[in-house]
Every structure is written in structure tokens, then in C-alpha cells.
Amino acid sequence: MKLFSRVLAAVAALAGAAALVAPVRAQDYPTRSITMIVPFAAGGPTDVVARIVTAHMAQTVGQSIIIENVVGAGGTTATTRAARAANDGYTLITGHMGTHAAAVPLYPKLAYHPEKDFEPVALLAGTPILILARKDFPPQDLKEFIAYVKANTAKLNAAHAGIGSVSHVSCELLNSVLDIKPTGVPFNGTGPAMNALVGGQVDYMCDQIVNAVPQINGGTIKAYAVATPERNPSLPDLPTTAEAGLPAFQAQGWNAIFAPKGASPAVVAKLNAAASRALDDENVRKRLLDLGSAIPNPQERSPEALAALVHSEIAKWTPVLKQASN
Ligand code: ASP
Numbered sequence: 001m002k003l004f005s006r007v008l009a010a011v012a013a014l015a016g017a018a019a020l021v022a023p024v025r026a027q028d029y030p031t032r033s034i035t036m037i038v039p040f041a042a043g044g045p046t047d048v049v050a051r052i053v054t055a056h057m058a059q060t061v062g063q064s065i066i067i068e069n070v071v072g073a074g075g076t077t078a079t080t081r082a083a084r085a086a087n088d089g090y091t092l093i094t095g096h097m098g099t100h101a102a103a104v105p106l107y108p109k110l111a112y113h114p115e116k117d118f119e120p121v122a123l124l125a126g127t128p129i130l131i132l133a134r135k136d137f138p139p140q141d142l143k144e145f146i147a148y149v150k151a152n153t154a155k156l157n158a159a160h161a162g163i164g165s166v167s168h169v170s171c172e173l174l175n176s177v178l179d180i181k182p183t184g185v186p187f188n189g190t191g192p193a194m195n196a197l198v199g200g201q202v203d204y205m206c207d208q209i210v211n212a213v214p215q216i217n218g219g220t221i222k223a224y225a226v227a228t229p230e231r232n233p234s235l236p237d238l239p240t241t242a243e244a245g246l247p248a249f250q251a252q253g254w255n256a257i258f259a260p261k262g263a264s265p266a267v268v269a270k271l272n273a274a275a276s277r278a279l280d281d282e283n284v285r286k287r288l289l290d291l292g293s294a295i296p297n298p299q300e301r302s303p304e305a306l307a308a309l310v311h312s313e314i315a316k317w318t319p320v321l322k323q324a325s326n
Helices: 001-021 045-062 073-084 098-106 142-155 166-178 190-198 214-217 265-278 282-290 303-324
Strands: 034-038 065-069 091-096 118-136 157-160 183-185 203-206 223-225 252-260
Touching: 001 091, 034 045, 034 073, 045 065, 045 091, 045 118, 045 203, 045 252, 045 265, 045 282, 073 091, 073 098, 073 252, 091 098, 091 118, 098 166, 098 252, 098 303, 118 142, 118 166, 118 265, 118 303, 142 166, 142 223, 157 190, 166 183, 166 203, 166 303, 190 203, 190 214, 190 223, 214 223, 214 252, 252 265, 252 303, 265 282
Parallel strands: 034 065, 034 091, 157 183, 157 203
Antiparallel strands: 091 252, 118 203, 118 223, 118 252
């Protein structure tokens, strides 16, 4: 009996030593906390979506998922860091239409390529774009907004989250449709940009709906239109750009999780399943829907669907942005 337990102890010690040196097997993943890089400041749409979804994913994978906000250069600083991180599934990024599509034509020396340097994991949310302004901005509706910004372009400040961010590229599109060139004011995310809009330090902004709904409902900012074909259920009184007289301005952002290239398919599948489970959770759904986001249906959540989205978004935004910046 004694001998038997000694043998067992020796086997256990050997197994323990082996565990220290053996690479983590995908079926054991994750054995420690995961870092989720958010490429913008806390409180903005990307941060909010990432926090809502990863809080639920953490329960599913049984490890904490720590959000790290890494700001700068329209989200491309953080995305470069994520592209160069170890591909062991412990560093991920919540990217968006800017970092993983629009940045490609806007940064000729971009240090990563969204398709070559990442494994798509899961689409988390579609985020309609709104035209927003400080609450005392004179125009009362979109028609007045169009006339006002055309007449006052030289003195206007438009806030955005850096070159290539969703707020930047969608207002680039708006400004090119209206043929105006306001002064752009970059922030580290549209969390801080929203604070400046609420404080009246900037005039207008195009942004993902997520951090705007509470401000619009609270009357701290103005919203003129949503740039999607349908009205948004979270803001039923807000007209679409087509209804309000500017059908040429259509824009929708999205947020999605990516892992560095080479992450194992089993790890990607585990993360994808956890994200999808979060998107099926009643509480998570309610929080995302209340903030105006669109929840991807199950077919839109696969890594393959995300790869196709990234590909089509790069193809879509490249000519638009090249033309807008001329
Ligand atoms: N919505 C922002 C953008 O304009 C970034 C953020 O999430 O703060 O890209």
C-alpha cells in the first residue's frame, strides 16, 4: 500500500513536471486569463461592445478576459500590437470596420494586413452610424444641417477617433457627399470625442450608435439621422438619411474579435463558440439591442463569414476613401 502510494506520488510529480514544459493543449485552453485589446479609449463603442460580450465569454471559457485599451493612430497602433502578439490565444483584439478594413487604403505603410495577419474569430455586432452634433448646434433637422454646414464649413470642427477610425471614415464620406472640408479633431476614441461633443467643444461627429443612444435620450447631444436603410428600434423617432433627404450617405460599422495569425483552429473554435453563446444570452442581447447594435445571426458569426466580411469591406471602402480624400 505504502509502495503503491509512493509510486503514485512519483508518477504525479513527473506528470506535474511534464505539464510545466509541455505546450498547452488546445483542449485545455484557456488555462490562464486572456487579454482582449481594445484599440480605442474606454467608454467608446468598441470598448462597450467588447466589455459586454467578453464578460459573458469569460464565464463560458472559465478564465477572466482582461480588457486592455491601447490607443493611437485610429486604432492601428493597437492592431499592430495584436498582429505581433503570440498566437497562443491569450492575446486577442476587438477590431472594427476601421482597423480591419478602412485603414488599408488610408495607411500606405500599415504594419499589418487585416486578412494576412489575423485569424477571424467572430463578428460581435453591427453598429449603424449616426450624424450627431452638440446640443446647441443651430440646425434643427438634416435639411437645415446640410445648408448650415455648407455655409459655415470654414469654422466647423468635426470630432473623430483618428485617421481610419469609423467616425473618421464615415464623416469623410458624409463630407465628400456634401462637398465640405471642416477641421477634423482627433481623439483617442469616440468615448472622449463624445465628452467633447457633450461639452460643446466640437460641432459634429459621425459615430457608431452604441455610445450615442443614452446621450441622445438624455438630450445632451443632437442626432439628425441614422445612415442605414431602416430606422433603428432603439431610436424610433430618428429618421434615416434617405427619409431626411440624404440617401447618398449610407454607413454602418461593426465590431469583431480577431486572433493573431496562426492561432490554432481549436482555440479559434472555442472562442467563436463562447462569443456565439454570449450573443444568444438574453441579457447580453438586451444590452446590445438597447444600445442600437445589430446582433449577427448564427450564420454571420462563423470565422469564415467574418473573413468574407473583412474582404468585402476592404473592397468596398478602398475606392470610397480614395475618392473622398481627393
Ligand atoms: N467608434 C470609434 C471609431 O470611430 C472608436 C471607439 O470605439 O471609440 O472608430
